Amino acid sequence: MTTIDQPLATIATTHEAAAQTPTTTDAAPRRRGIVFWIVRYLPAEVAGTAAMVVGGLLATLWTDAAPLIAVAALLGEIIGFYAVLAVTIYIEQAPVSATRRRAAGRTAVLLVAEFGAAELLDTFLVRPVALMLGVWLIPDPLWGMLAGKIAADIVFYAVAAGAFTVTARTGLRDARSPLSAKEVST
Numbered sequence: 001m002t003t004i005d006q007p008l009a010t011i012a013t014t015h016e017a018a019a020q021t022p023t024t025t026d027a028a029p030r031r032r033g034i035v036f037w038i039v040r041y042l043p044a045e046v047a048g049t050a051a052m053v054v055g056g057l058l059a060t061l062w063t064d065a066a067p068l069i070a071v072a073a074l075l076g077e078i079i080g081f082y083a084v085l086a087v088t089i090y091i092e093q094a095p096v097s098a099t100r101r102r103a104a105g106r107t108a109v110l111l112v113a114e115f116g117a118a119e120l121l122d123t124f125l126v127r128p129v130a131l132m133l134g135v136w137l138i139p140d141p142l143w144g145m146l147a148g149k150i151a152a153d154i155v156f157y158a159v160a161a162g163a164f165t166v167t168a169r170t171g172l173r174d175a176r177s178p179l180s181a182k183e184v185s186t
Helices: 010-018 035-062 065-098 101-139 141-169 179-186
Strands: none
Touching: 035 065, 035 141, 065 101, 065 141, 101 141
8 A cells, every 4th residue: 555545644653653763864964955944044034124124214214324224124123033933933842842831931942042142243243234334335225234134144144054953953942952851840
């Protein structure tokens, strides 16, 4: 009987058993392709970019000062980006958490673990400078903000992707993590 002919329960049981059977390839670190990173970060990036443009353009209604426009754009992007990622990570963590409160706690821990270092570097150094230079060097504020954003994103994602890989390899994202062990014991 092929997989197509099998009842759904049998397929699920077969796939669960296969997933639990250790193989030599399971021990090797799993490489993530470009599609994974696009699916993971693109929705947050779109929301962050839209919020950045709105924040930056609203600031141009009150000022021509590049630093103030850059700060408004930066704040908009942070809010838009992390709102989407918080939902994404919560959805990932809900199945491995005993309660909604624990899923929210795991979400907060994973947001900090994945983005903490990247965000500190990005927020206080790379992105403000890149956005300010973009707005200063390119006459149209919209294009200046977008150019600065792209330059800053390259640095940000290099750090964030590395941190995601570390959290995945150490088991912080699944049942192998010390965080999950606390959930079982309480």
